């Protein structure tokens with residue numbers, strides 16, 4: 001279906017070039033990355049050298065000042081490729097914006113050029129073993145001590161957890177009587193911070209090459225110049241960035257669903273049973289017709305939000321709806337498509353199996369579907 005977004009010729013060329021780059025750099029190696037449980041550092045450097053990391057950053061920080069459509073293309077093409085463990089979109093459009101928006105000039109000069117070049121990989125650490133959805137209950141605490149902060153606590157499920165060099169960590173800084181929304185601050189923890197250690201990768205049912213790890217802060221010393229933004233503003237900063245975070249999730253899920261439909265259409269036209277192609281069974285036609293209709297709805301909604309987001313509109317509610325609906329839709333789509341592959345759909349050799357396994361996390365991370373429903377219902381005044 002035609003897209004309502006006005007991609008310029010330069011965007012179209014960028015998409016083709018990027019698609020070829022992914023195929024060249026990832027296709028032959030991805031299985032070995034899955035076995036290793038992580039994507040190697042060299043590939044991040046290749047992304048950086050080719051201008052694919054934080055492309056929107058100002059040239060002063062090594063970026064290209066690219067518009068958001070380049071981020072859209074990168075997120076969509078990685079999702080389409082099925083190499084979803086490449087957590088480039090998180091680095092580019094979820095974590096780097098914290099530094100760009102809330103960092104001082106000195107902090108931006110210190111960190112962003114390394115993020116655009118691929119010399120530093122980003123992560124964001126909010127979730128803890130005892131609390132994920134209920135962020136306000138986090139226990140990790142930072143206490144000021146002269147010119148430093150002393151951080152104690154533990155984070156879990158952190159994407160890029162082992163490989164990351166720069167980690168935006170949320171911690172409590174308020175005292176007992178500080179209002180909840182003013183009791184959290186964001187800190188940048190760097191790779192070699194004293195008292196910082198990690199464990200992983202955590203074994204998962206999908207995203208096998210995405211390193212997900214536990215982080216430990218044991219009297220971890222953070223220089224005061226690594227406080228990001230203002231003390232006590234962490235919770236508000238996190239809320240301010242949710243619109244883009246949820247949109248990025250929906251964009252990836254939408255592109256993955258479209259690719260699943262494409263590969264399934266190819267498959268059912270090739271495979272025969274009972275003397276005819278699978279595509280000739282009415283069940284196949286109806287299942288794929290329903291799938292195509294849902295994908296078309298998701299596409300219109302997602303593109304509309306991309307345009308509104310680029311126009312600077314507040315679509316926080318709508319992006320929560322997109323995160324909810326498109327990610328749930330992807331789960332349905334991967335399940336139905338895998339079914340049409342029969343036993344082959346269950347085999348690792350067939351990309352549909354990877355799409356299926358990788359899709360399962362989409363309704364959990366970056367706010368579960370239930371949390372999206374809570375937010376949407378609050379917006380309805382309930």
Ligand SMILES: Cc1cc2nc3c(=O)[nH]c(=O)nc-3n(C[C@H](O)[C@H](O)[C@H](O)COP(=O)(O)OP(=O)(O)OC[C@H]3O[C@@H](n4cnc5c(N)ncnc54)[C@H](O)[C@@H]3O)c2cc1C
Nearest residue numbers: 124125126127131132133157158159364365366367368370
């Ligand atoms: C692969 C992977 C990568 C991740 N990457 C990161 C990362 O980079 N950084 C990071 O900080 N975190 C990350 N996470 C953590 C992720 O964001 C959390 O797992 C998620 O927010 C849910 O938190 P939880 O696991 O503690 O589940 P819980 O909060 O314990 O929720 C369990 C269940 O209860 C439901 N529930 C909770 N509260 C309510 C409620 N009020 N009403 C109704 N239902 C409710 C939830 O929807 C869910 O179904 C990642 C997780 C995974 C698995």
